[in-house]
Amino acid sequence: MVTIKDVAREAGVSVATVSRVLNGSGPVSAQTGERIREVAGRLRYVPHGGARSLITRKTHTLGVLLPDLYGEFFSEVIRGMDDTAQRQGFHLLISRAHADKHGIETAMRAMRGRVDGVVAMSPDLDAESLLNVPSMLPVVVLCSAPRGDSADCLTIDNYAGSKAMVGHLISLGHKRIAIITGAARNYDAAERMRGYRSALRQAAIAADGALAVQGGFTESGGYAAALQLLAVTPRPTAIFAANDSMAIGALSALRESGVRVPEDMAIAGFDDIPLARYMDPPLSTVRVPTYELGARAVEILLHGIRNQNHHARHRERVSTELVVRRSCGAVPGRSPQR
Amino acid sequence: MVTIKDVAREAGVSVATVSRVLNGSGPVSAQTGERIREVAGRLRYVPHGGARSLITRKTHTLGVLLPDLYGEFFSEVIRGMDDTAQRQGFHLLISRAHADKHGIETAMRAMRGRVDGVVAMSPDLDAESLLNVPSMLPVVVLCSAPRGDSADCLTIDNYAGSKAMVGHLISLGHKRIAIITGAARNYDAAERMRGYRSALRQAAIAADGALAVQGGFTESGGYAAALQLLAVTPRPTAIFAANDSMAIGALSALRESGVRVPEDMAIAGFDDIPLARYMDPPLSTVRVPTYELGARAVEILLHGIRNQNHHARHRERVSTELVVRRSCGAVPGRSPQR
DNA sequence: TTGTATGCGTTATCAT
DNA sequence: ATGATAACGCATACAA
Numbered sequence: 017m018v019t020i021k022d023v024a025r026e027a028g029v030s031v032a033t034v035s036r037v038l039n040g041s042g043p044v045s046a047q048t049g050e051r052i053r054e055v056a057g058r059l060r061y062v063p064h065g066g067a068r069s070l071i072t073r074k075t076h077t078l079g080v081l082l083p084d085l086y087g088e089f090f091s092e093v094i095r096g097m098d099d100t101a102q103r104q105g106f107h108l109l110i111s112r113a114h115a116d117k118h119g120i121e122t123a124m125r126a127m128r129g130r131v132d133g134v135v136a137m138s139p140d141l142d143a144e145s146l147l148n149v150p151s152m153l154p155v156v157v158l159c160s161a162p163r164g165d166s167a168d169c170l171t172i173d174n175y176a177g178s179k180a181m182v183g184h185l186i187s188l189g190h191k192r193i194a195i196i197t198g199a200a201r202n203y204d205a206a207e208r209m210r211g212y213r214s215a216l217r218q219a220a221i222a223a224d225g226a227l228a229v230q231g232g233f234t235e236s237g238g239y240a241a242a243l244q245l246l247a248v249t250p251r252p253t254a255i256f257a258a259n260d261s262m263a264i265g266a267l268s269a270l271r272e273s274g275v276r277v278p279e280d281m282a283i284a285g286f287d288d289i290p291l292a293r294y295m296d297p298p299l300s301t302v303r304v305p306t307y308e309l310g311a312r313a314v315e316i317l318l319h320g321i322r323n324q325n326h327h328a329r330h331r332e333r334v335s336t337e338l339v340v341r342r343s344c345g346a347v348p349g350r351s352p353q354r
Numbered sequence: 355m356v357t358i359k360d361v362a363r364e365a366g367v368s369v370a371t372v373s374r375v376l377n378g379s380g381p382v383s384a385q386t387g388e389r390i391r392e393v394a395g396r397l398r399y400v401p402h403g404g405a406r407s408l409i410t411r412k413t414h415t416l417g418v419l420l421p422d423l424y425g426e427f428f429s430e431v432i433r434g435m436d437d438t439a440q441r442q443g444f445h446l447l448i449s450r451a452h453a454d455k456h457g458i459e460t461a462m463r464a465m466r467g468r469v470d471g472v473v474a475m476s477p478d479l480d481a482e483s484l485l486n487v488p489s490m491l492p493v494v495v496l497c498s499a500p501r502g503d504s505a506d507c508l509t510i511d512n513y514a515g516s517k518a519m520v521g522h523l524i525s526l527g528h529k530r531i532a533i534i535t536g537a538a539r540n541y542d543a544a545e546r547m548r549g550y551r552s553a554l555r556q557a558a559i560a561a562d563g564a565l566a567v568q569g570g571f572t573e574s575g576g577y578a579a580a581l582q583l584l585a586v587t588p589r590p591t592a593i594f595a596a597n598d599s600m601a602i603g604a605l606s607a608l609r610e611s612g613v614r615v616p617e618d619m620a621i622a623g624f625d626d627i628p629l630a631r632y633m634d635p636p637l638s639t640v641r642v643p644t645y646e647l648g649a650r651a652v653e654i655l656l657h658g659i660r661n662q663n664h665h666a667r668h669r670e671r672v673s674t675e676l677v678v679r680r681s682c683g684a685v686p687g688r689s690p691q692r
Numbered sequence: 693t694t695g696t697a698t699g700c701g702t703t704a705t706c707a708t
Numbered sequence: 709a710t711g712a713t714a715a716c717g718c719a720t721a722c723a724a
Contacts, residue, residue, distance in 0.1 A: 019717060020717065020719095021717080029694075030695045031717090031718075031719090032694075032695060032696080032697095032719080032720080033693090033694060035720080036694090036719090036720095039719080041720085042693090042694095042720090043693060043694090044693070044694080045693060048693085060489075062463050062466040062467075063467070063718075064408075064466060064467035064716090064717050064718070065464065065465070065466055065467040065468045066404045066408050066413065066467040066716095066717080067408050067467060067700090067716070067717035067718045067719095068467075068717075068718055069404050069718095070402075070408060070700045070701065070718075070719095071699070071700045071717085071718055071719050071720080072718085072719070073700080075404065076464075077447075077468075084433075088426055088429070090429055091426070091428055091429040094448075095422075095450075098450050099450075102450070107447065107449055107464055108447070108448050108449065109415075109445065109446070109447050109448075110432075110436075110447075111446065124400075125400050126403065126414075127403070128400040128401065128403055129400075129401070129402030129404040129701080129702095130403045130404055130415070130468075151398075152355060235629065235632055239632070261629075264629060264632050265632060267632070267634075268631075268634070290573055291599075291602060294573055294577070294602050294603055294606040296605075296606070296609055296634045298606075357700095357701055357702085358701065358702065359701080367710075367711085368710070368711045368712075369701090369703095369711090369712095370704085370710075370711060370712080371711075373703060373704090374703095374709095379703085379704090380704095380709085381709055382709065382710080383709060386709085401701085401702075402700090402701050402702070405702045405703090405716090406703070407702090408701080408703090408715095408716045408717065408718095409702055409703045409704075409715070409716045410702085410703065410704095411716080467717080
């Protein structure tokens with residue numbers, strides 16, 4: 017590996033001069049500047065990021081801690097983060113961690129000295145308290161609302177979105193509305209459940225425990241949950257799945273069971289993944305601005321980094337939007353909303 | 355930030371001893387070892403990764419260069435990479451780069467000194483030559499087959515998969531088979547096209563230029579392409595989409611146009627994303643072992659790192675598998691394959 | 693305008 | 709078994 021010393025020797029100057037030229041700092045004669053640049057290019061010199069960050073105390077890298085990354089949801093969040101970070105000259109160090117105490121701690125340790133700040137996605141309720149690691153490292157907690165104020169946090173307005181969707185189903189005349197819930201002990205899942213309950217209560221509809229089934233946020237979970245709900249008597253007339261993947265699984269289960277959607281059963285999801293509008297029927301859902309979520313998290317983190325973590329803590333919530341398509345029976349037409 | 359010096363001072367020893375204890379290197383008395391560990395824990399000492407890697411010349415980090423990361427395909431690849439890397443004590447530095455010369459160079463520069471090796475996904479044909487940066491850094495090129503031997507490379511067997519699927523459609527009696535192609539100048543897209551052509555030629559079916567339409571690998575592209583294909587006369591009886599996203603978009607377009615699948619038109623995709631089996635009808639496709647692709651890329655890279663890049667270059671191809679479901683009309687039953 | 697010297701936090705080498 | 713010190717690659721305060 018060619019270092020700054022090699023360049024200095026080859027150009028017949030000191031390393032300080034090379035550094036000055038390559039960073040545009042300090043005065044330097046146009047002539048030596050040109051020569052050094054030529055040599056650096058010829059030798060294919062690339063500064064060693066680790067060494068540089070050791071002395072500048074900046075890595076220009078943001079750590080991203082994720083529980084697990086499958087599904088379109090995560091890749092959209094990452095896109096939003098990366099676009100925003102890159103625009104400000106930052107890179108992403110992405111790490112998946114099992115959302116338990118050990119996993120998060122290990123990941124945070126590994127990031128020490130490699131990142132200027134961390135975006136931690138920990139929807140798992142058990143884990144949130146563990147982020148309260150007193151540290152100078154700015155942290156933005158995504159999709160969870162830890163109690164302390166050691167970190168900024170950014171959440172989705174699951175409650176309002178869920179309540180709006182269930183309220184919409186109620187306004188269509190549904191009284192027996194089932195919910196396929198997400199993973200246990202998950203913040204988003206819990207909040208969506210809370211919105212569901214609240215909407216029912218507001219309409220004076222008694223909650224029926226048999227109408228709430230776990231789906232674990234996966235297609236297969238939604239598939240199984242839908243089959244289970246079809247066996248409940250009296251049968252529900254609408255199913256609200258806490259995310260689109262489960263809604264799509266449910267859709268498939270109903271189709272196989274000969275249950276027509278939306279005529280015999282209304283279906284709604286949550287997230288509005290790109291595929292939702294291409295389903296048959298197109299899926300009514302709650303749009304989560306996924307890309308913006310990632311982008312905003314990075315903005316907040318960069319703010320914390322610039323202020324060396326001495327800023328007033330953010331506590332932000334991005335709002336959702338009701339997207340009514342055909343699967344809930346409100347729209348008679350056949351073309352999907354483009 | 356608490357450093358190794360703070361721990362040493364607090365424990366009344368030298369930094370060398372602290373380092374020995376924390377790394378388990380060299381001899382140390384049980385007593386001082388215990389004391390140091392206690393102090394380090396109390397002070398919440400975490401070693402500075404950057405400083406450490408400067409002297410050990412190991413970062414335990416793998417760079418991942420991606421063209422863009424949306425859709426389930428990329429998140430699955432990343433999962434495979436991260437699982438494998440983490441199991442070997444490595445982390446992932448993920449960077450998206452515009453697949454042009456400047457983008458790739460910038461990204462590679464930013465990784466210098468921060469990673470032990472790079473997995474570069476550059477399906478864009480223009481960019482492949484640019485990876486020929488003479489360097490000691492081990493590189494695995496994913497989904498592209500650069501000519502030089504400066505890097506290992508790992509590709510999908512697009513050709514065989516595509517040929518098998520088109521061959522299957524032919525065996526079902528189809529003669530006018532359309533293809534919705536992927537992005538222009540993309541390796542995967544080009545290879546899938548090549549397989550399509552080869553299957554037709556082998557069956558002595560003349561290629562019809564009107565039956566090949568660009569879809570750009572997106573749902574909306576597939577949607578538009580399908581509408582375009584419906585206008586071709588004589589109309590094709592089967593559509594092979596070069597990935598599942600486009601197939602799903604096409605499915606939606608046909609449904610709106612009142613064209614029944616598979617009765618009036620057979621449809622097939624490529625990739626076998628999780629959602630494929632939940633479509634209506636379940637989508638016939640070519641399974642790409644996406645997770646394994648990422649996992650294998652990291653394995654190859656780690657091998658290169660261990661041998662300091664002085665190894666014989668790998669040139670590997672992962673094979674695909676034909677997945678026949680209902681959308682191509684070969685399976686009469688109604689339940690999806692689970 | 694340029695060079696010398698110091699330090700960033702850590703590991704490694706050589707004494708003791 | 710432990711300590712002092714050099715070295716990693718770079719940026720920068722200070723001297724020239």
